Amino acid sequence: MQQLVRDWLGPLTTLLREAAWSMPLGQGLHLLGVSLLLGAGALLYRRLLRxxxxxxxxAVLERLLPWMWIALGLLAVTGFVLFSAEPARMMRSPVFRTKLALLALVIVLTLLLQRRVRQGRETPEIGNAIAKLAGVSLTLWLAIAASGRLIGYDRRLLDYFFG
Ligand code: HEM
Structure with a gap:
């Protein structure tokens, strides 16, 4: 699998490593995506957590959620660029894999949240369910951002926790 990814991405990996500006640009845009996503998310979850x-x-969801999806699109594209620069290291990284698993989970929760809120009935029970979903989603987004930052340290983290 690793061999396949390396062969398939090989030319892109070489290109990214040779162009000195590609990583700062990729990282800069990735972090811009993080700011947009967490900024819109903070305002949205603040309302959903009541x-x-x-x-x-x-109304808050219709205004802010599209910005979160746009930010996620930017993160997916720039994340793929960052991944392509070092595919073998990323494939081996347990923190990177955890990040992708959490991402898949939060996308499903966000779609559920979207459906619930669009149903429009704000009874106390529905409000509680929405607040729970919002709390879990916010925690997951923060964990994803933290794990993105920790990918570069995962060897050291493993040594620290498991000796
Ligand atoms: C959509 C798919 C995504 C992919 C494929 C992806 C991939 C990556 C990769 C490969 C790195 C570089 C790690 C390294 O070189 O050490 C990275 C860094 C990072 N990612 Fe993502 N990412 C994605 C989404 C996200 C999301 C949704 C967030 C935030 C909620 C996020 C936050 C971060 C942060 C904070 C960093 C560290 C940037 C830095 O230190 O310069 N990523 N990501």
Missing amino acids: SSHSEPAA
Whole structure:
């Protein structure tokens, strides 16, 4: 599998390593995506966790969720570029794999949240279920951001925890 990825991505990997500007640009845009996603997320989850009641939840969701999907698109493209620069290291990294698994989970939860909020009925039970989903999603986004930052340290983390 690793061999296959390396052969398939080989030319792109070489190109990215040779162009001195490619990594700073990829990382810069990746971090811009993180800021957009967590910025829009903070405002959305604040409403869904009911610490603000300024607007109906569905209106806040329609305004902010598209920005989160746009940010996720940017993160997926730039993340693929960062991955392609060092595919073998990324494939071996347990932190990178955990990040992708958490990402798959939070995407499913976000789609569920979107469906629930769009149903439009704000009974206390539905409000509680939405608040729970929002709390778990926010925690997952933060864990994903932290794991992105920790990918570069996973050897040291493994040594620290498992000797
Ligand atoms: C959509 C798929 C994504 C892929 C394929 C991806 C991939 C990557 C890769 C390969 C790196 C470089 C790690 C290294 O060289 O050590 C990285 C860094 C990072 N990622 Fe992602 N990522 C994705 C989404 C996300 C999301 C959704 C977030 C935040 C919620 C995020 C936050 C970060 C952060 C904070 C870094 C560290 C950047 C730095 O230190 O310069 N990533 N990501």
